Amino acid sequence: MEQNYSFSDIEAxxxxxxxxxxxxxxxxxxxxxxxxxLEMFPYPSGKIHMGHVRNYSIGDVVARFKMMQGFNVxxxxxxxxxxxxxxxxxxxxxxxxxxxxxxxxxxxxxxLKQLGFSYDWDREVATCDRLYYKWQQWLFxxxxxxxxxxxxxSIVNWCDECNTSLANEQIExxxxxxxxxxxxxxxxxxxxxxxxDYADELLACCDSLEKGWPERVLxxxxxxxxxxxGTSVLFPLADGSGDLEIFTTRPDTLFGATFMVLAPEHxxxxxxxxxxxxxxxxxxxxxxxxxxxxAVRTDDATEKEGVFTGKYAINPLTNEQIPIWIANFxxxxxxxxxxxxxxxxxxxxxxxxxxxxLPLRVxxxxxxxxxxxxxxxxxxxxxxFLVNSGEFNxxxxxxxxxxxxxxxxxxxxxxxxxxxxxxxxxxxRQRYWGNPIPMIYCDDCGTVPVPEKDLPVILPEDFExxxxxxxxxxxxxxxxxxxxxxxxxxxxxxxxxxxxxxxSSWYYMRYTCPDYDKGPLDPESVNYWMTVDQYIGxxxxxxxxxxxxxxxxxxLRDLGLVKFDEPFSNLLTQGxxxxxxxxxxxxxxxxxxxxxxxxDIATDERGVPVSATLKADGLPVxxxxxxxxxxxxxxxxxxxxxxxxxxxDATRLFILFAAPPEKDLNWNxxxxxxxFRFVTRxxxxxxxxxxxxxxxxxxxxxxxxxxxxxxxxxxxxxxTIKKVTEDLDGRFHFNTAISAVMELLNxxxxxxxxxxxxxxxxxxxxxxxxxxxMVFLMSPFTPHVCEELxxxxxxxxxxxxxxxxxxxxxxxxxxEILIVVQVNGKVRSKLxxxxxxxxxxxxxxxxxDERVVAFMEGKTPKKVIVVxxxxxNIVI
Ligand code: ANZ
Ligand code: ZN
Numbered sequence: 001m002e003q004n005y006s007f008s009d010i011e012a013x014x015x016x017x018x019x020x021x022x023x024x025x026x027x028x029x030x031x032x033x034x035x036x037x038l039e040m041f042p043y044p045s046g047k048i049h050m051g052h053v054r055n056y057s058i059g060d061v062v063a064r065f066k067m068m069q070g071f072n073v074x075x076x077x078x079x080x081x082x083x084x085x086x087x088x089x090x091x092x093x094x095x096x097x098x099x100x101x102x103x104x105x106x107x108x109x110x111x112l113k114q115l116g117f118s119y120d121w122d123r124e125v126a127t128c129d130r131l132y133y134k135w136q137q138w139l140f141x142x143x144x145x146x147x148x149x150x151x152x153x154s155i156v157n158w159c160d161e162c163n164t165s166l167a168n169e170q171i172e173x174x175x176x177x178x179x180x181x182x183x184x185x186x187x188x189x190x191x192x193x194x195x196x197d198y199a200d201e202l203l204a205c206c207d208s209l210e211k212g213w214p215e216r217v218l219x220x221x222x223x224x225x226x227x228x229x230g231t232s233v234l235f236p237l238a239d240g241s242g243d244l245e246i247f248t249t250r251p252d253t254l255f256g257a258t259f260m261v262l263a264p265e266h267x268x269x270x271x272x273x274x275x276x277x278x279x280x281x282x283x284x285x286x287x288x289x290x291x292x293x294x295a296v297r298t299d300d301a302t303e304k305e306g307v308f309t310g311k312y313a314i315n316p317l318t319n320e321q322i323p324i325w326i327a328n329f330x331x332x333x334x335x336x337x338x339x340x341x342x343x344x345x346x347x348x349x350x351x352x353x354x355x356x357x358l359p360l361r362v363x364x365x366x367x368x369x370x371x372x373x374x375x376x377x378x379x380x381x382x383x384x385f386l387v388n389s390g391e392f393n394x395x396x397x398x399x400x401x402x403x404x405x406x407x408x409x410x411x412x413x414x415x416x417x418x419x420x421x422x423x424x425x426x427x428x429r430q431r432y433w434g435n436p437i438p439m440i441y442c443d444d445c446g447t448v449p450v451p452e453k454d455l456p457v458i459l460p461e462d463f464e465x466x467x468x469x470x471x472x473x474x475x476x477x478x479x480x481x482x483x484x485x486x487x488x489x490x491x492x493x494x495x496x497x498x499x500x501x502x503x504s505s506w507y508y509m510r511y512t513c514p515d516y517d518k519g520p521l522d523p524e525s526v527n528y529w530m531t532v533d534q535y536i537g538x539x540x541x542x543x544x545x546x547x548x549x550x551x552x553x554x555x556l557r558d559l560g561l562v563k564f565d566e567p568f569s570n571l572l573t574q575g576x577x578x579x580x581x582x583x584x585x586x587x588x589x590x591x592x593x594x595x596x597x598x599x600d601i602a603t604d605e606r607g608v609p610v611s612a613t614l615k616a617d618g619l620p621v622x623x624x625x626x627x628x629x630x631x632x633x634x635x636x637x638x639x640x641x642x643x644x645x646x647x648x649d650a651t652r653l654f655i656l657f658a659a660p661p662e663k664d665l666n667w668n669x670x671x672x673x674x675x676f677r678f679v680t681r682x683x684x685x686x687x688x689x690x691x692x693x694x695x696x697x698x699x700x701x702x703x704x705x706x707x708x709x710x711x712x713x714x715x716x717x718x719x720t721i722k723k724v725t726e727d728l729d730g731r732f733h734f735n736t737a738i739s740a741v742m743e744l745l746n747x748x749x750x751x752x753x754x755x756x757x758x759x760x761x762x763x764x765x766x767x768x769x770x771x772x773x774m775v776f777l778m779s780p781f782t783p784h785v786c787e788e789l790x791x792x793x794x795x796x797x798x799x800x801x802x803x804x805x806x807x808x809x810x811x812x813x814x815x816e817i818l819i820v821v822q823v824n825g826k827v828r829s830k831l832x833x834x835x836x837x838x839x840x841x842x843x844x845x846x847x848x849d850e851r852v853v854a855f856m857e858g859k860t861p862k863k864v865i866v867v868x869x870x871x872x873n874i875v876i
Contacts, residue, residue, distance in 0.1 A: 226421025434497025
């Protein structure tokens with residue numbers, strides 16, 4: 001009767017059935033509470049990787065569990081399908097980006113289906129679909145009308161390899177977000193969204209997210225917004241030709257400002273020294289720093305460099321002339337692009353002053369100490385009391401911050417100001433494969449929005465995509481030559497496309513109404529389904545994507561399109577999938593990275609590789625660090641190979657079992673096989689118990705009246721249900737939930753039913769209950785095999801339409817018994833302990849019992865006698 005566990009047949013069978021029954025299709029339903037479970041949509045790069053499998057497996061468990069708990073669950077999937085890699089790949093493979101993208105989507109969609117995720121595929125959205133980008137263009141126009149979009153010439157970060165501009169957020173260290181190192185700067189006209197208009201609200205709302213978002217992500221968001229309270233002060237130029245405005249967070253140190261520094265990009269940097277002997281040196285310096293990257297420039301480790309402008313300003317409080325310098329560590333984007341330098345109390349200024357021999361003056365001193373400028377080896381950055389500061393001497397410096405700000409305000413030369421690190425979002429990209437910006441430039445009428453009736457501006461796809469660098473739209477007169485919508489004269493269409501982060505800023509709302517064509521969002525649907533109750537994705541999107549989505553939500557709200565303030569109520573950032581790396585040294589300090597699949601690995605008892613040799617020739621390879629799976633280190637494991645070998649269920653199970661979702665998951669081939677063995681054991685167990693439990697009705701069971709052995713099994717069943725339910729409800733303790741079911745399986749495995757009679761009847765009912773619970777509890781993790789076993793057990797409806805299994809709290813409790821405690825043979829107390837408590841536990845319990853302690857009067861017992869299940873006697 002027992003059948004082999006043939007995962008490929010079972011998985012295909014259920015995928016087809018779920019599809020036919022439209023099991024995961026949802027519509028608004030007033031009878032159930034709604035729940036929106038969302039995973040970050042993938043970029044269709046070709047095939048799914050382990051990171052995707054992890055992300056989506058986590059989401060699928062939550063979605064299925066909640067569905068069975070009776071929620072109306074929205075669980076959609078789509079494609080972040082515009083973007084540069086499509087163009088690069090197209091150039092490489094001589095295939096049109098559109099075709100390349102659509103092929104990848106088809107392939108990856110099939111892979112996701114093979115993994116059996118519970119998506120409502122009717123809601124699939126691809127950002128490169130005409131309907132989607134049409135409504136995004138419409139949004140662009142509305143945002144423009146609202147004054148939140150503007151064009152400005154700006155110096156942009158430019159990646160030569162991507163051949164496009166990048167937002168500040170898309171630069172990490174000295175690399176672009178795609179890992180290229182060839183970044184520089186260019187001046188371009190770019191469309192910008194006024195994110196800074198929402199800086200305060202974005203910051204304030206961080207507090208409301210505290211309950212559902214990881215603290216780490218909120219901190220990153222807060223730092224990115226970077227609100228800082230300070231003071232702006234005007235320093236007159238010594239020659240009377242104007243003022244220089246600075247921003248400082250430390251006005252208390254104003255009397256100690258002994259020089260000033262401008263950013264190289266500051267407009268005055270060039271003008272101050274124009275025509276003077278200082279000009280050539282200044283220009284040379286400005287050009288040199290212009291090529292340096294901002295992240296490097298402000299890094300503490302970077303050498304501070306500068307040049308004197310030859311000009312002086314006047315410190316408005318000391319009336320001294322102080323020199324004006326230009327230096328790399330001051331950025332134009334922050335504050336006013338000019339600072340007052342206080343070398344005694346700021347380390348950067350200190351380093352700079354020492355290097356160029358600039359004067360120092362102490363203005364803050366710790367109590368009871370006298371700092372001397374000559375002897376200082378580092379800036380004094382702690383709190384203290386003011387000195388050398390005229391009428392402010394003796395004030396604690398914290399108080400002086402306010403006092404001096406008031407003072408400069410009274411004099412009309414300064415005021416309290418708030419500064420943000422956050423910049424407006426430059427969204428223009430000089431690329432083809434993106435959403436065309438719906439704007440037209442006319443010589444007479446200026447910038448003219450594309451009229452709504454002409455939307456969408458269609459991205460032309462029927463042309464030969466050749467390998468020419470840059471944006472092919474700029475070479476297509478049929479695209480960019482258009483009559484001006486206002487005056488009808490020849491005009492020129494914008495050829496830049498939108499940053500793909502615009503696409504991903506609202507896709508999750510579009511899932512609620514993917515086919516809607518009267519606007520971007522059907523008000524009823526979007527307000528019914530949103531907000532996203534649980535968002536799951538990688539930490540790499542902790543800043544960019546989440547901040548832009550939050551910004552977009554607020555803009556859409558202010559446009560009257562949605563009725564909520566924040567998009568994602570709860571956020572889970574999953575850890576990375578990491579794996580050991582293996583390599584051989586090659587001549588010239590190079591390494592050849594070798595894939596796990598090509599080597600034999602010897603591991604220690606914890607599964608950690610200790611030595612490795614090449615399968616092909618037995619030669620040793622070096623074991624490198626354990627790192628995020630990546631192409632460059634060749635340490636990736638292709639999910640497809642796992643699915644083919646072990647099936648979707650076992651692949652998912654391993655991923656969910658190997659580590660808690662927030663932690664990094666270390667890939668380990670043996671453990672992946674272990675998951676497969678577990679699924680097989682569960683399968684077999686159902687078949688071996690089937691003759692005993694087939695057709696048996698579990699019915700009402702009087703737990704207390706059960707014979708001991710049967711009662712123990714039932715307790716295990718119910719305590720396991722309780723454990724799994726608690727591990728899944730509002731938490732993501734998948735690994736401990738799975739181990740609990742593994743324990744239950746072991747317990748069931750040992751059960752032998754009595755030959756016949758009433759005892760056998762009740763035992764069979766309890767056994768059936770246990771087997772069903774096991775299958776039920778595993779179903780969110782390994783849905784296919786559980787559906788199959790559910791059917792084998794005689795059920796005719798999908799397990800996922802069943803109500804989540806309830807537990808009998810009484811039965812789940814560990815059984816307790818009463819133990820009599822004697823001291824020197826006299827009963828002194830009674831102790832309640834678990835029925836299966838060990839002698840040690842009973843002894844511990846008795847010796848710490850309040851009444852017993854009192855009778856022992858601090859003496860140590862000579863002897864302790866335990867009669868299991870009955871009494872304990874302490875002899876003193
Ligand atoms: C004088 C001073 C004295 C400063 C002192 C600090 C300590 P946050 O907190 O990040 O807002 N600063 C201002 N604009 C700058 C720019 N464009 N590029 C580089 N540095 C700039 O930092 C504000 C402080 O950073 C300001 O306060 C200014 O230095 C510097 F004992 O002014 B301070
Ligand atoms: Zn015109």
